[in-house]
Amino acid sequence: MNSSTPQKLLAEALGTALLMAVVIGSGVMAERLSGGNVAVALLANTLATVGGLYILIEVFGPLSGAHFNPAVSAVMAWRGELPLATLAPYVGAQLLGAMLGAWLSHAMFDMSILQFSTKLRGGTGQWIAEGVATFGLLLVILRAPGSRVAAMVAAYIGAAYWFTASTSFANPAAVFGRMFSDSFAGIAPSSALGFVVAELIGAAVAVGVHRLLSSPQSAGAASPSESTSARHV
Amino acid sequence: MNSSTPQKLLAEALGTALLMAVVIGSGVMAERLSGGNVAVALLANTLATVGGLYILIEVFGPLSGAHFNPAVSAVMAWRGELPLATLAPYVGAQLLGAMLGAWLSHAMFDMSILQFSTKLRGGTGQWIAEGVATFGLLLVILRAPGSRVAAMVAAYIGAAYWFTASTSFANPAAVFGRMFSDSFAGIAPSSALGFVVAELIGAAVAVGVHRLLSSPQSAGAASPSESTSARHV
Amino acid sequence: MNSSTPQKLLAEALGTALLMAVVIGSGVMAERLSGGNVAVALLANTLATVGGLYILIEVFGPLSGAHFNPAVSAVMAWRGELPLATLAPYVGAQLLGAMLGAWLSHAMFDMSILQFSTKLRGGTGQWIAEGVATFGLLLVILRAPGSRVAAMVAAYIGAAYWFTASTSFANPAAVFGRMFSDSFAGIAPSSALGFVVAELIGAAVAVGVHRLLSSPQSAGAASPSESTSARHV
Amino acid sequence: MNSSTPQKLLAEALGTALLMAVVIGSGVMAERLSGGNVAVALLANTLATVGGLYILIEVFGPLSGAHFNPAVSAVMAWRGELPLATLAPYVGAQLLGAMLGAWLSHAMFDMSILQFSTKLRGGTGQWIAEGVATFGLLLVILRAPGSRVAAMVAAYIGAAYWFTASTSFANPAAVFGRMFSDSFAGIAPSSALGFVVAELIGAAVAVGVHRLLSSPQSAGAASPSESTSARHV
Numbered sequence: 001m002n003s004s005t006p007q008k009l010l011a012e013a014l015g016t017a018l019l020m021a022v023v024i025g026s027g028v029m030a031e032r033l034s035g036g037n038v039a040v041a042l043l044a045n046t047l048a049t050v051g052g053l054y055i056l057i058e059v060f061g062p063l064s065g066a067h068f069n070p071a072v073s074a075v076m077a078w079r080g081e082l083p084l085a086t087l088a089p090y091v092g093a094q095l096l097g098a099m100l101g102a103w104l105s106h107a108m109f110d111m112s113i114l115q116f117s118t119k120l121r122g123g124t125g126q127w128i129a130e131g132v133a134t135f136g137l138l139l140v141i142l143r144a145p146g147s148r149v150a151a152m153v154a155a156y157i158g159a160a161y162w163f164t165a166s167t168s169f170a171n172p173a174a175v176f177g178r179m180f181s182d183s184f185a186g187i188a189p190s191s192a193l194g195f196v197v198a199e200l201i202g203a204a205v206a207v208g209v210h211r212l213l214s215s216p217q218s219a220g221a222a223s224p225s226e227s228t229s230a231r232h233v
Numbered sequence: 234m235n236s237s238t239p240q241k242l243l244a245e246a247l248g249t250a251l252l253m254a255v256v257i258g259s260g261v262m263a264e265r266l267s268g269g270n271v272a273v274a275l276l277a278n279t280l281a282t283v284g285g286l287y288i289l290i291e292v293f294g295p296l297s298g299a300h301f302n303p304a305v306s307a308v309m310a311w312r313g314e315l316p317l318a319t320l321a322p323y324v325g326a327q328l329l330g331a332m333l334g335a336w337l338s339h340a341m342f343d344m345s346i347l348q349f350s351t352k353l354r355g356g357t358g359q360w361i362a363e364g365v366a367t368f369g370l371l372l373v374i375l376r377a378p379g380s381r382v383a384a385m386v387a388a389y390i391g392a393a394y395w396f397t398a399s400t401s402f403a404n405p406a407a408v409f410g411r412m413f414s415d416s417f418a419g420i421a422p423s424s425a426l427g428f429v430v431a432e433l434i435g436a437a438v439a440v441g442v443h444r445l446l447s448s449p450q451s452a453g454a455a456s457p458s459e460s461t462s463a464r465h466v
Numbered sequence: 467m468n469s470s471t472p473q474k475l476l477a478e479a480l481g482t483a484l485l486m487a488v489v490i491g492s493g494v495m496a497e498r499l500s501g502g503n504v505a506v507a508l509l510a511n512t513l514a515t516v517g518g519l520y521i522l523i524e525v526f527g528p529l530s531g532a533h534f535n536p537a538v539s540a541v542m543a544w545r546g547e548l549p550l551a552t553l554a555p556y557v558g559a560q561l562l563g564a565m566l567g568a569w570l571s572h573a574m575f576d577m578s579i580l581q582f583s584t585k586l587r588g589g590t591g592q593w594i595a596e597g598v599a600t601f602g603l604l605l606v607i608l609r610a611p612g613s614r615v616a617a618m619v620a621a622y623i624g625a626a627y628w629f630t631a632s633t634s635f636a637n638p639a640a641v642f643g644r645m646f647s648d649s650f651a652g653i654a655p656s657s658a659l660g661f662v663v664a665e666l667i668g669a670a671v672a673v674g675v676h677r678l679l680s681s682p683q684s685a686g687a688a689s690p691s692e693s694t695s696a697r698h699v
Numbered sequence: 700m701n702s703s704t705p706q707k708l709l710a711e712a713l714g715t716a717l718l719m720a721v722v723i724g725s726g727v728m729a730e731r732l733s734g735g736n737v738a739v740a741l742l743a744n745t746l747a748t749v750g751g752l753y754i755l756i757e758v759f760g761p762l763s764g765a766h767f768n769p770a771v772s773a774v775m776a777w778r779g780e781l782p783l784a785t786l787a788p789y790v791g792a793q794l795l796g797a798m799l800g801a802w803l804s805h806a807m808f809d810m811s812i813l814q815f816s817t818k819l820r821g822g823t824g825q826w827i828a829e830g831v832a833t834f835g836l837l838l839v840i841l842r843a844p845g846s847r848v849a850a851m852v853a854a855y856i857g858a859a860y861w862f863t864a865s866t867s868f869a870n871p872a873a874v875f876g877r878m879f880s881d882s883f884a885g886i887a888p889s890s891a892l893g894f895v896v897a898e899l900i901g902a903a904v905a906v907g908v909h910r911l912l913s914s915p916q917s918a919g920a921a922s923p924s925e926s927t928s929a930r931h932v
Contacts, residue, residue: 007912014908018835025862034738039267043277044742044861050284051749051858055851059842063912108831108864110824125343132341136251143292152288159284162277163258165341209247213240213296272500276510283517358576365574369484376525385521392517395510396491398574442480446473446529505733509743516750591809598807602717609758618754625750628743629724631807675713679706679762 003063009089011064013097015056019068020101020177021108022052027184028109041184042161050158057150066150069171070094071134071203072141078207091173098177106181117179117186126166127198133160133168134202135209142210172196236296242322244297246330248289252301253334253410254341255285260417261342274417275394283391290383299383302404303327304436308371311440324406331410339414350412350419359399360431366393366401367435368442375443405429469529471552477530478556479563481522485534486567486643487574488518493650494575507650508627516624523616532616535637536560537600537669538607544673557639564643572647583645583652592632593664599626599634600668601675608676638662702762708788710763712796714755718767719800719876720807721751726883727808740883741860749857756849765849768870769793770833770902771840777906790872797876805880816878816885825865826897832859832867833901834908841909871895 003011026048030041060066065082067073070091076082082090106113136156144152160168169175169187175196179189187195236244259281263274293299298315300306303324309315315323339346369389377385393401402408402420408429412422420428469477492514496507526532531548533539536557542548548556569579602622610618626634635641635653641662645655653661702710725747729740759765764781766772769790775781781789805812835855843851859867868874868886874894877886886894 003912011912021831022858022862025864026858029741029861029864030738033736033741035736037266037268037270037273037736037738039263039270039273039277040736040738040742042262042266043273043280044738044745046277046280047742047745048858048861051854052862055839055855055858058844058847058851059839104827104831105862108824108828108862110822110864123343125341128337129341132254132337140288140292145291148291152291155284156288159255159259159281159288162262162281163255163285163338163341165258165262165343213236213244270499270501270503270506272496272503272506272510275495275499276506276513279510279513356576358574361570362574365487365570373521373525378524381524385524388517389521392488392492392514392521395495395514396488396518396571396574398491398495398576446469446477503732503734503736503739505729505736505739505743508728508732509739509746512743512746589809591807594803595807598720598803606754606758611757614757618757621750622754625721625725625747625754628728628747629721629751629804631724631728631809679702679710 005086005089008064008086009093011060012067012090013093013100015060015064015066016068016094016097016173016177017101017104019052019056020098020174021105022056023049023174024102024178024181024183024185025105025108026052028105028111031184042167045184046158046161049161050154053157054150054154057153061150064090068094068097068173069137070173071138071171071199074200075138075142075203075207094173095176098173099180102177102180111183115180115182117182117188119182119186119191120188121166121191122194127194129164129166130169130195130198131202131205133164133166133170134199135206136160136202137168137170138203138206139210142206143213166195169195170199170202172199175199238319238322241297241319242326244293245300245323246326246333248293248297248299249301249327249330249406249410250334250337252285252289253331253407254338255289256282256407257335257411257414257416257418258338258341259285261338261344264417275400278417279391279394282394283387286390287383287387290386294383297323301327301330301406302370303406304367304371304404304432305374307433308375308436308440327406328409331406332413335410335413344416348413348415350415350421352415352419352424353421354399354424355427360427362397362399363402363428363431364435364438366397366399366403367432368439369393369435370401370403371436371439372443375439376446399428402428403432403435405432408432471555474530474552475555475559477526478533479559479566481526481530481532482534482560482563482639482643483567483570485518485522486564486640487571488522489515489640490568490644490647490649490651491571491574492518494571494577497650508633511650512624512627515627516620519623520616520620523619527616530556534560534563534639535603536639537604537637537665540666541604541608541669541673560639561642564639565646568643568646577649581646581648583648583654585648585652585657586654587632587657588660593660595630595632596635596661596664597668597671599630599632599636600665601672602626602668603634603636604669604672605676608672609679632661635661636665636668638665641665704785704788707763707785708792710759711766711789712792712799714759714763714765715767715793715796715872715876716800716803718751718755719797719873720804721755722748722873723801723877723880723882723884724804724807725751727804727810730883741866744883745857745860748860749853752856753849753853756852760849763789767793767796767872768836769872770837770870770898773899774837774841774902774906793872794875797872798879801876801879810882814879814881816881816887818881818885818890819887820865820890821893826893828863828865829868829894829897830901830904832863832865832869833898834905835859835901836867836869837902837905838909841905842912865894868894869898869901871898874898 027045030044034041057066073090077084077087103113140152140156175192178187260278263277267274290299306323310317310320336346373385373389408425411420493511496510500507523532539556543550543553572579606618606622641658644651644653726744729743733740756765772789776783776786802812839851839855874891878888
C-alpha cells in the first residue's frame, strides 16, 4: 500500500462504483430475463456479485485495502489499520462511488439515471438478518489470511445473499447506492436507517467476538495486528 | 491451534450455528422464491452451503479444527488428533450450536422460533446414501492437504447434495439441528436415528479404506499423522 | 506415488466408481426435481460433476494419478508415465469401478440395480463433439501445472458438458458405466462404440497438438516429462 | 514464453477457436434445453464460459500470453510486452480462430456451417456497456498478479455477462466470430462496428486509469512492467 491518499480514494470510489454497478446491473438483467422466477433471478444476481466482488478486492486491495464499505473502514480505523484522519474521506469516496455506480448501471440499461427505490425493506427479521450478515462479513475480514481474503469475502457474500432474510446488504455504502435504483436490488430511502443501524451493531459484535477468539494466548498467531490495534483501544 | 479449550468450544458452537443458519436459512429463502421448482431451490441451497462451509472452515479451522460434526470429532479423537477428554465437550458444543443456528434462521425469517420438522426421511436407499455421503466426507477430510481442506470439503458437499438420495446431511449435529426446523432442510425427529447410524457406519468405513490406501509403504507420504494415530489404536 | 500396485488399482476403481455415482446420481436427482426443465437439470448435473471431479482428483491423484479414464491411462502409458504392464489392470479397474458406481447410484435412489440405458446418442455432430471433448480434456491434462490439474480438469468438464453437443463423456470408462443406467446420464450400449472411437481419436489428436506446441525449443519449460516420454516413442 | 512465433500464433488461433466454440456452443445447448427461460440459458452460458476461459488462459498463457483478443494484444504492444511486429499476426490468428471456432460449434450441433447472425445489438446503453465491460477486463488484466490472472479474468467475465447490458463481448475477435453464428450468442454484422469502437475506447480508458492508479510512487510495487512500457510511450 504505497499508494498516495488520492490514489486510495480513487480506488475506493471506483471500486465501490463498480461493485454497485455489478449488484444493481445484474439485478436488472436477471429480473428482465427470469420470466418472474425470483429464485433464478437471485441466483444470477448472486453469481455476478460473487465474481465481481472477488476481482474488485483482488484489483483494489493492494491500493486502498478494498473496503468499499464504511463499516469495514470504521473497524479498520478503530484497529489502527486506517489513519483516523482518512476515515471520513474513505467514507465519502465510498458513498459517492456507490451513487455513481447506480447511475452507471442505469445508463447501461437505458433507464432514467436519477431514480429512487420504492422497495420497502425492514421489520425485526430483516434487521436481525442485516446484523448477522454484517457480523459474518467482518468476522471473515478480521480472520481471513491475506492471500485468501478476496475469495473468502466473495464466497461469504454469495452464501449470505441466500441465508439472510435481507439478502445481505451488509454495507452502509451499498444501502446508500441502492436507494438510487428503483429495481431488483433497490431499497427505499425510508428503509435505509434501520438497515444501517443493524449493520453497525453487527460489525461491533464481530469485533467483540474476534477479540474473544483471539485473546490472550493465541493473539500473536491468529491476529498479527492485534498489538497495533491495542494502542488505539 | 494455540487457542484455549473454551475458545475452541466457542469456535465449534459458533461455527456449527452459522453452518445451520446457512443450510436452513438458504433453504427457506430458496423455497419461498423458487415458485415450486425444487431443483432451482436445491441449487440455491447448494451454492449457499458451499460458500458458507468454505469460509466457516477457513475461519474456524485455525481455532478448533472446524469439525462442526460429531462424526469428524470422533474420528479425530480415535486418531489421537483430538484429546479424548475433549470429545464430549466438542460434541456438546456442536449440538448446542446446531440448535441455536436453526433458531437464528427462524428469527431472521420471521418464523416461530421453536418448531419441529415433519419431513420424514428414510428407507434403504436414503440410509445407503447417508452412509456413502459420510464415507466420502471423511475420506476427503482424512486425505486432503491442509491448505485445500476447506475448498475440498465445500466442493464435496456441493456434489453430495445432488448425487446422494438423502441430499447428504453427513453430520449428526446437522441432523440434530435440522430436527428443529419445519422447512425445506428439515428432518422429522423420528427419522433422525436411522440417519445418524448410517453416518457413523459410513465414517467407520472411511477410516478403514483410508488405512488400506495408506499402509504400509506410503504411510509416511500420504498420511503424516498415521504414526501418531497408531499409538491410539 | 509410493503406493503399491494394488493400492493404485483400488484407488482407480474406487475413484471411478465414485465419479460414476456422482454423474449418474446427480442426473437422477436433477431429473426428478427439475419439473421437466432440462437446462436446470443439466446445470445441477454439471455443478455436481465439477465438485465431485475436483475432489476425486485431489484425493486419488497422489495415489494412482487419478486417471479414472482409459484414454488418459493409454496416453500416460504411451508417454512412459505409466508402466505398460500396468495399463491393462488400470483399465480393468476403471471399467469395473464404473459399473459398480452405476449400481451404487441405483441403490441410493431405490432403482433396480441392473438396467441398461435405452438413450441413443450418435450422429456426426455428437461424434465430432466427443472427439473435441476428449481432445480438450487431454490437452488440459498434458499441459496443466500439477498443482492446478484438479481444478482445471473440473472446470474444463463443467464447460464441456455445455459446449459439446454430446455433453462430453470424454471417457470410455464413463461410456461403459453409463450403459448400465437407464437414466438422465445413460447411453444405449448400441451407441457406445461410436463414442469410444471418437474419444480415442480426440485423445490422439491432443497428443499431436501438444507436441506441436512443445517442440523443440520450449520442450524443457512446458513439458518436463517430454524427455522421459521420448524414450518410448 | 520460450515458444517460437508459429507456436504462439497456433496457440492464439487454437485458444480463440476453443473460446468461441465454448461461448457459441454452450449458447446453442442452453437455448435448446432451457424451454424459453432466457435467464436459465444465460446462467448456463455464463458458467460454461467461466470454466472454459479459466482453463484456456491457464493452458495457453505460458505459450502466447493467452490474449485471444485484439484489444488485449494492442494494449500489450503499446506497453512493450508484445513486439509491435507481432501485433498484426496475433490479431490475424485471433480473427481466424474465432471464425473457425464458430464453425466448429455448428459442426458439433448439426447446424449449417456457414451462417450469419441476424441479432441486432446496439444503442447508447449497449455501447456504454461494451465500453465498461472492456474497461473492466483490461483493468483486471493490467493489475492481476500473474498467478491469479486466469481465475480473475474468468470471474470478471462471469460477472460482466450479467451486469453489462450487452452481456460483455469485450473482445473484437469475439464480435467477429459471433457474426458467423445465427444463434443465442450471435451479433449481426451491421452491429459489429459499434461494439468494436466501444471496446477500443473502454480499453484505452483502462490504460489511463491504470496509470493514474500506478504513478508515480507505487509504480514499482503495483506494476513491475511499467518501466518497460514507459520506454514505448
